[in-house]
Amino acid sequence: MMMTPFVRIPLSAFATSIVLFAGGGAYAGPQADAVARVVTQHAVPAVLDFSAQTKALEVAAKSDCTAGALAPAYNASFDAWMGLQHLNIGPVEADARGLTIAFWPDKKGMIPKALAALIADQDAAVADASEFAHVSIAARGLFALEFMIFDDTFNAYDQGSYSCELVQAITHDLAQTADHIAQEWTREDGFAATLTTAGAANNQRYLSETEAAQALYTMLLTGLENSAEQRIGRPLGSFEKPRPKRAEAYRSGRSARNVMLSVLAAREFAAAMAPETPQKTLEILDEVVTKLQDLDDPSFASVSDPFGRLKIEIIGQRIEAATDAIANDIGVPLGISAGFNASDGD
Structure with missing residues (x-):
């Protein structure tokens, strides 16, 4: 199924539209103003940054997937996730995306088992993004990448190896998930609009x-x-x-x-x-x-x-x-x- 390309909205324009609504709408008040400030000053910048950093991680993995080369882009993506991870509502909550991005705590040690199984089977899902989106969440996201980059059991792979392809599949999947979150926050009828129109007649999620x-x-x-x-x-x-x-x-x-x-x-x-x-x-x-x-x-x-x-x-x-x-x-x-x-x- 073709996904709609993610078109980034300039943050300044987005912020202006939200502030104008909060300041001039029939539903404006201290609570609405507070929500508008959080959306424009905190939430939207965080989701856009996470999308940008994971895209850069995906690009880096395509260029050089080896553990040492990928560590800086990985850390930049994890940094960006920490700016967003607490907003576990709306697009982050949907389809268990938050858990897919960061499967932690892994109390049963599922991550290394899932990765080892994919590598042992040379699972072809790494070559198909739609198929990889259905593998165990333990083999996806930032913590799966942490094992592949920083754990000695997994990180001694070469460019062009199956493990390299696995890393590239994880980074692509992560970037796609981040883009979906950003798109769903910032589109015209997205989650930012849902929050900032709370109490409006057509808002069925937030009635006040x-x-x-x-x-x-x-x-x-x-x-x-x-x-x-x-x-x-x-x-x-x-x-x-x-x-x-x-x-x-x-x-x-x-x-x-x-x-x-x-x-x-x-x-x-x-x-x-x-x-x-x-x-x-x-x-x-x-x-x-x-x-x-x-x-x-x-x-x-x-x-x-x-x-x-x-x-x-x-x-x-x-x-x-x-x-x-x-x-x-x-x-x-x-x-x-x-x-x-x-x-x-x-």
């Missing part, structure tokens, strides 16, 4: 400004909670049994960076959504970023050392403190609270 604002507010809080509970909590394990190899992206040395980028994304999100400068929220999130920069432990290996563990625990505690500040800086003045989130309990 409050619903749209609450959906975004929930994503903001959930993103921070996931960083504290999953990205930091999983490698911490218990004092008696720390689990450093449960850290997100430890093979590529991105564990601490992912937390930092997720916090920076939350900072940008909060600053856009708040009716006034969210001083306490920004202060705490800036403190977290400084602590992560000073940690000098990219993979959270120091959870096995009592002193290093304490530093990481404090970072998690400060992230949790930021959620309380957000409630006061954003939730109270906008009159909203967190609602149900599909990732609760994961």
